[in-house]
Amino acid sequence: MVVPVARPPIEDGVVCVASGRIAWVGPRAETPATLQHGEELDLGDVILLPGLVNAHCHLDYTGMAGQIAPPKSFTDWIKSMVSLKGSWSLGEFESSWQSGAAMLLRTGTTTVADIEAVPELIPAAWQRTPLRIHSFRELINVRSRVPAAEMVERAVNDWLSLPNTQNRVGLSPHAPYTTSTELLELAARAAHRRKWRLTTHIAESEQEYEMYMYRQGAMFEWLKSQRDVSECGAGSPIQHLERCGYLDENLLAVHVNYLWRHDAGVLGRNEVSVAHCPRSHDYFQHLRFPREELESAGVNICLGTDSLATARKERGFPLELNLFSEMQMFAGKSPNVAPETILRMATMNGAHALGLKGLIGELSEGACADMIVIPGPPSDGDAYDAILQHRGDVLASMIDGHWAIAPRSV
Numbered sequence: 422m423v424v425p426v427a428r429p430p431i432e433d434g435v436v437c438v439a440s441g442r443i444a445w446v447g448p449r450a451e452t453p454a455t456l457q458h459g460e461e462l463d464l465g466d467v468i469l470l471p472g473l474v475n476a477h478c479h480l481d482y483t484g485m486a487g488q489i490a491p492p493k494s495f496t497d498w499i500k501s502m503v504s505l506k507g508s509w510s511l512g513e514f515e516s517s518w519q520s521g522a523a524m525l526l527r528t529g530t531t532t533v534a535d536i537e538a539v540p541e542l543i544p545a546a547w548q549r550t551p552l553r554i555h556s557f558r559e560l561i562n563v564r565s566r567v568p569a570a571e572m573v574e575r576a577v578n579d580w581l582s583l584p585n586t587q588n589r590v591g592l593s594p595h596a597p598y599t600t601s602t603e604l605l606e607l608a609a610r611a612a613h614r615r616k617w618r619l620t621t622h623i624a625e626s627e628q629e630y631e632m633y634m635y636r637q638g639a640m641f642e643w644l645k646s647q648r649d650v651s652e653c654g655a656g657s658p659i660q661h662l663e664r665c666g667y668l669d670e671n672l673l674a675v676h677v678n679y680l681w682r683h684d685a686g687v688l689g690r691n692e693v694s695v696a697h698c699p700r701s702h703d704y705f706q707h708l709r710f711p712r713e714e715l716e717s718a719g720v721n722i723c724l725g726t727d728s729l730a731t732a733r734k735e736r737g738f739p740l741e742l743n744l745f746s747e748m749q750m751f752a753g754k755s756p757n758v759a760p761e762t763i764l765r766m767a768t769m770n771g772a773h774a775l776g777l778k779g780l781i782g783e784l785s786e787g788a789c790a791d792m793i794v795i796p797g798p799p800s801d802g803d804a805y806d807a808i809l810q811h812r813g814d815v816l817a818s819m820i821d822g823h824w825a826i827a828p829r830s831v
Contacts, residue, residue, distance in 0.1 A: 596625065657684055710754070
């Protein structure tokens, strides 16, 4: 069963691959004669679907799983994270990054948008995994003595010094509360100039919302002596970013859990994509994710894993980075959303958010040959239901036309 995502499932389907791209997709009986002479591999009774696109991850935090006790507040968690990160060595971050990449590969992700808090790991880390890594350089200037202009210039120059960075790098001003207005504006300008994507945590917590809307709450009290808070009290975090000229189709906004009246419309009008991380959302016990408001406003919603520092262990299953687990968590919270819609959020929508629409996240002519294989559905079963219920490792994974995880028959 071939599930292209961009079109309905195909029984007894064939995907023809040439030079790392998909040359044709369709029923076996309709395979063009010109494509029938190459090497053929019969995968058996399986589902062949596009590799999953993880729209938000922190690979270098993978080893932090279970190291932070469930927090009383989001601000408490941030303080614990800052302390834990400060105690880690470069080697620990490196090992954590590689462990996370291995988890994603064996559980079906083929492309990941990763936040690089330790940019020293790049590009060596890229070379140790077949995953398509889109690395976003994290930028934070709370309590920093480095001028915003110098910080952005240094980040840009570091990325420009790397080989083969096309569609591989971007910038990630961390969040409104950890960045100045100047840094946001400079980062956006630099990214646009080089056609890089931006990603930022936005409206993640109720405390961030309180800080910007009302100049109050635990986050405001913690940060008011560490940064300029003059923009607080003038509207929501999203309104603040709109005033900065930060919102457009180049931005992948992460989380977006708390909205004011017209925030969804602002995001939709500016063509911002949103990365929702269901297990992280559940970990912090946030209020209901505003999916309906965002969808009604035309916002492109995709899925990410976030990090294992914000994931609860599920009884009977390992705690790992796994986009299938995110789809299952989302389905459990939103039972009225069709399985094919959820799969699109983990494939085509993520591709759109990264500026790679038509190249990844779907099986179609001209797309990159990124595919995964999972067990097929029962004879009377639905392919989309089988995909959403899949647990464990994938049977095989192909990236750019090469087996990253070879099927047993190869």
